[in-house]
Amino acid sequence: MEDPLQRTGKDIAQIYRRHAHTVYKVSFMLLRNVVDAEEATQTAFLKLMQSDMTFRDNEHEKAWLIVTARNHCRNMLKHWWRRMRTTLEEADQRLLAEEIRHDETLGEVLALPAKYRLPLYLFYYEGYSTKEIAELLSIKEATIRTQLHTGRKLLKLQIGGEGDD
C-alpha cells in the first residue's frame, strides 16, 4: 500500500473509485438522506486524506472507511438540527429521490429501525460474515445475529438464517 504521508490527489481518487459506492451506501443506509449521505461520504474520504493510517490491503482500507463513515453518520444523527430538519426536507427528498431514480421499493428496507439496516447491508450486499460485522461495528457477534434475524423477519425475507455466514 502507498505511504499515507505521501497520498496524492491521484491516490485518493483511486481509493475513492474502489470504495466510494460502499461508503455512500453505508451512509445512506444510516442517514436515509441523499444530501447527508453525500456529505458523510465526502467526510470519510477527507478524513482519510488527513489520516496517517497505513493499510494492510484494500479490505483493511475499506473497513476503515466503513467505520469512519458510520461514526460520522452517528454524530450527524445526534445533531438536534438534523432531526428537526428531516421533516422539513421530506418534500425536497422526494424530488431528489426522483432525480437520482431511486427504487421506491428501497423504502421497505430503509423503513427498518436503524440498528437492523447496516448489519443487513453489510451481510447481504457486502458479504461480510457476522463475525466480521461484529468486529467492524464493535458489537457482540450474538447481537449481530439477533439483529440480522429480526431484520429478516421484519422484511419477511425468504432466505436462510445465520448459517449463511
Added chain:
Amino acid sequence: MTEKELIDRLARMGPTDKQTDRMLERILNPAAKPKFALKQSYRIALPTIVILLLSLYWLPALQQKQNKEIPQLMSVPAPFAAEFGLPRGGKSIHAGTLGKFLNYNGSRYTFLEDGAAYDLSGWKVEEQGVLGTLQYDIAADIQNGGTKGYSSRDLATTYMNGGTIYALPGYAPAFRLAVSYEGRYYIAELSGKTDDEVIDAKEFVSLADLSRMTMRIEWLDHQGTTVMQVWDAKKDIRKWSNLIAESIPVEKLTDEQYERLAKARSSDRAFQARWVLRDGTSIVMNLVPDLSLLTIGNGNYELSKTFLETYSKEFQLTD
C-alpha cells in the same frame, strides 16, 4: 422478499455516476467554496428560514417598530427549471464550475441565495436609473481559454448575461446591486475586487452597515448547520462589527495555511459567523480561529488579537 430482491434494491441505492463525480470533486477541492446546487442551497436556506420564523415570533414589539424602516428582501419561488439550476439567461450560465457573480465598477458581486429571484415590486428599482448592462459572458470566455479577460472586466458576468444593473434603494451600490432580467429581479452583493485584490474589512463593514443592519449574529459549525451561540444585543453586534473591521487582508494563503485550513475543517475547528440582517438576508463569514483566519466574500483576512481574545471562549465550544 427474496435475498436476490434485497440485493437488487440495495444495488439501486446509488450513488449515480453524477453523484460519484460530484463527491470526488469536493473531496479533492475541500477548500473550494461549495457549489450551490439545490440540495446545498436548501441546507443553508432552511436553517435560515426556520430561525427567521422563530425570531419573527419572539421579536419584541419595539424591535418590529424599528424594522419597519428597513424593507424586507424576500426571495420568490423560482420556476422548476430555475430551481434545478437549469440554464436561464442563455448560455451564460456555467453551473457547477463557476459561482454566480458579476463585475461592476472594479468590484465583484456575488448573487444572493445562489441567484434566486427577489420580490422587489414596489421598490421602484427602475426609477433609480440604469447603472449598466451585463454584456460579457465570463463562462464562455473561460471555456475559450480566457483570452478576452472577461473575468476582470466590468459588466462581465457568469449569470444573467443581458441583465440590467440598477442601484438597490436603501443600499450603497458599492455593497448591493439589483439586476433585472426578463421581468425578475436578482440581488448581487459585494464579494471582492475584479483584480482579485482583497476588500478592506473596515470598508466592507461600513458599506454593509453591519452595526445597524444586523439583527443578530449566529455562531455555527463550519457547515452552517448547528447554531452554537447567538449574539443579539446591540452592544454585542457593535463590538463584533468593530472587531471584524480590524481584520487585516491576507493576499494569498501559503501551502501550509491551506493544509492547516483543511485540518481545521475536518476536526471541527472551523466555524461560520452568520450576520442575520434586518432585511431578511444574511451575510456569512468563515472563521478558523486556530489560524486567525477569516473570510469575507472572496477575501481572506487575519483576525485581530483582540477579536481572538474576546471570543476565545466560543472557540472552545466543540472541544
